[in-house]
Amino acid sequence: MLGKYTAPERSASLKELGRAGVGRRSFLGLVGGAVAFAALPALTSCSSGGAAPQATSSAGMSDATSKLVPSYIPLDIVKPDIPSVNGTAPGFTKFPSSLVKSVQGVPGKGGSYTAMTPAWWAIPQADNSYFQAVNERLGSKLNFQVSDGNTYADKIQTVLASPKDVPDWVVIPSWNLPPRFGQAVKGLFTDLSEYLAGDKIKKYPNLANLPTAAWKYSCFEGGLYGLPYPNEQVGNAFFYRKDLFDEMGLEQPKSADEYIALAKEITDPAKNRWGSEDVWTGAQIMHGVVDKWKLVDGKLQNKVESDEYRAALEWGAKLFASGAVHPDAVAGNSQKAKQRFESGASLMTNDGVGGWHEALARVLPSNPKFQQQPMDFFAPDGGKPTLFRGLPAAIFSFIKKTDDASKVEEMLALANFVAAPFGTEENMLINNGVEGIHYTLDAQNVPQATAKGTAEVTSTYAFLVNSTVVNNFVQYPGYVKAKTDWEIRQAPYVVDPLFYGLQIQEPSKFGSLGKPLDDLSKDILRGRKSLSELDGVVATWKKNGGDELREFYAGFLNA
Template sequence: MTPNSPSAPSRRSFLASTAVAAAAVAGGMPLLAACGGPAQSGREGATGGKALKAILPKYLPTHLVEPDIPSVNGSSAGYTELPDPLATSVKGTPGRGGTFRAMTPIWGTVPKKDNAYYTAVNKALGATVRFDPQDGNTYQEKIGAVLAGSDIADIVTIPGWNMQGQIRNAIVSKFADLGPYLSGDKAEKYPNLANIPTGAWQMSVFGGKLRGLPMPAPVIGNAIFYRKDLLDGLGAKLPANAAELLAFGKEYTDARKKVWAFDDLWTCVQKIYGVLPDAPHYWRLDGGRLVHKIETAEYREALAFARKLHDAGVVHPDAEANKDADAKIRFTGGRTLMYNDGTGAWQGMVSEQSKANPEFDMRALDLFGSDGGKPVLYQDPPAGIFSFINKNLPKERIEELLALVDYTAAPYGTKEFQLINFGVEGTHYKKKDGVPVRTDQGVQEAQPSTYLFFASPPSVIAFPDFPELVKEYAGWMARQAPHIRKPLFFGMQIVEPQRYASLYTPFDDLQKDIRRGRKKVSDVEEAVNTWKKSGGEELRKWYADILEKQGSGQ
């Protein structure tokens, strides 16, 4: 399993990975969480420069279990086996007998309270965590209601996509500043937390203070997947530029047989054209001037190419109709040959199809520049899901809770990781050829998306039951990694003033209308002019001020 294998820049991909593995981090999520700059009273702006460095924990990587496939340029390391014996990352029992309430999202069936999994983990923690899991599909509404009141759990998980409206302000006002416990050398007390990369901690600064406990994400978490088993049978050659991708679509789409070459590829089409996808706060420097993605020639070129795919009839009609929830079904059913998704879905689909269709062979296409040259790939945000500690807890309770979180953040190959992610051997899983296989009780009870939400270890690719997938996945990421660069405001929690909140919204509908043939690419010009007059130019100055005062995240 992979503790943070990511996912796409969307919660949909996150859900796909949690169904079969531990919780994933959606990369590419909008930077909506609250964070502050001194000029904005902690409610809007960003924290950077020396002020940021003083807040962050000291990075102390651990090397308890060496990977089979090392990291390359920041790519996730790969583990093809479960170590035997398992390493130990936490000495003794971290808890002091306390009882804590936790609020986390959950997708699927809520486990029974006081089950064998909770009992075993709480015994190992030396404390009792009582979960109040909430439906992830309506989590934002629940969070908003809870944070508006006074009855707030001791530790609360908030995904980045839920940090909207007043929730961002509540993060600053309701949750504890963890800097006194974790900043700088203080992190040495919690070695598994100190093992979390600095970028993830940087994303955990809200309102000028270190408030979040992060789930780290990989450097790239979205891919175009293809059915190698089907393409081999067709004798198909993989495309290596935009023109070849279009030609591939025309050649292998057969509507009469209900087979289309593609599902919706928009996210990765933007990557092919060097555009940072799904990021309304994306800016770059062009001749010393800040330029938003919607103003760039690359954005228009990506739209024009996506429109060509539509006009050629090579995109599945259900994808054109925004029936995204069925994309995986279309892919596994052979109705599409390529589709775009978060890499967190990879292991889940391979695992599912290993019994249903043993011939199923899913691979990720190496990304390319539109002209066939080297791609320009922007790194995903280093974290997108965070947990927060109630500020009303006394110091000794916060310290105890941090010790528990340190346990849940144990890296792959440790006893602690195995317990959190799989439960008790013989009860929740059994080993078959050295691979943990979940029992029915394990599927029902041992949901790592509970404890693991508190904080999780660095992103790795670890599927001992599918070692060939580990090699393929880790190899793919390693090949993409040399082409990855950090966007201008990488890792900076930026909160725009509320008056700009809906400024980008019209472009969500416009790009769909253009790609689906309802409007022209040239319509972008008028929309950009409206954007500028409606506040875009003011927003440009606002970001320029951040850049001047705080520096970039590169």
């Protein structure tokens, strides 16, 4: 169990979710920085038919969309030790001595509802003591239908194809939203704007505490259909082994050339030590490669057509050619990259920010000197970087369409309980279970999972809706301050990508359009093919659908 009294951190590339054997702790480090060049298939919907494409924007909303989302009414339950700056997560360096009760009375009315959620860990036994305890506090029974997260996309499509079999509450990660979801959402799920828009949200103060951008991103086809799992704005970083750097008298690099030079200096095969892992995602961030599209002279340009993409490939190829990349990474074995970094076989890597505390949990018990630190981002020449903001929400849940308003209101009351922020009794229960059964408190008042807690407390309720993002893993000395300070230093360079917050589902015919370019990038990086081949493959991409896809996105831009 992650527990540790927190709304789990959302970080790293969603590409990793396809790997087998992802544990709950690892998943929670994968959710968020999903921005970072993840191949996000079929995000969601545009209008069907011949009308111009439509989308819901998280920035510059139309008046119609503005009327769908709740008012933002922030809560001030526990003051952070390090306040938020320009959208960063607030930092809590200690746990409060007492918890606040944010939901008075029993929110439920005795209803019983089915809830479908994914799991990237051992599926807990149904009706276990954790479920029983939370349901008792809710005053309603949520009957979870938990499915393997690695095959969840297939499960979602099967369930949604039979409306009568759709559970009362359905969790869908953003990367699992199926093709043509927008055409089905109105018929399958409840438009929550009737219950939550504007000041109607005041009935649910914990939901009103969620950021506006996450609510905007939960709008589909002219309605507010999703309950969001908010995301953090920078989800990926270059990391280095500060403990080993200090021993060797090294400083972190501050430019693209310094990175390669330092990686070469570190590398010593006789000592089983290499300077770097495969950092292709980091290379793109460093070079300011946008996730998909940007405007150049008034025309949409895909990232693969950009000078930044070409420069990132050129730099990455130089890194591999230097001999400083671990041989297993050269061979394409990414699954053990964390293990190599944590063992000291490689000293620089690229990972989701959530991977930081995960590494501390794994390594500190056996190596108390272990220090993993993120580098401040830099432009290739050492100047100011450009960091594109992460998706406003990583996961959504949807309430099945019903004419019974009392059921919807009851489930929203349950959601309000689940969304309780850090510092509340409700947050402690959702994330850790019951004291003495699922966790105990250590000398620093930090929850430590029992065997029963490890087996039973998983992200089931938390997937239905999540509280705001915070940094509060105080069990790792110095971690909260280091992470929060790092986020604050990066914040001035965070910008919105062109289609930030737009829910756009690419037609399924474009699903494999980018694969030849993905394959080519791997070959160019490893010296198997020349950078000169990029132009030809891009030309083929344009001919085979790239230009058509450009026109598709232009429709959203014009709208």
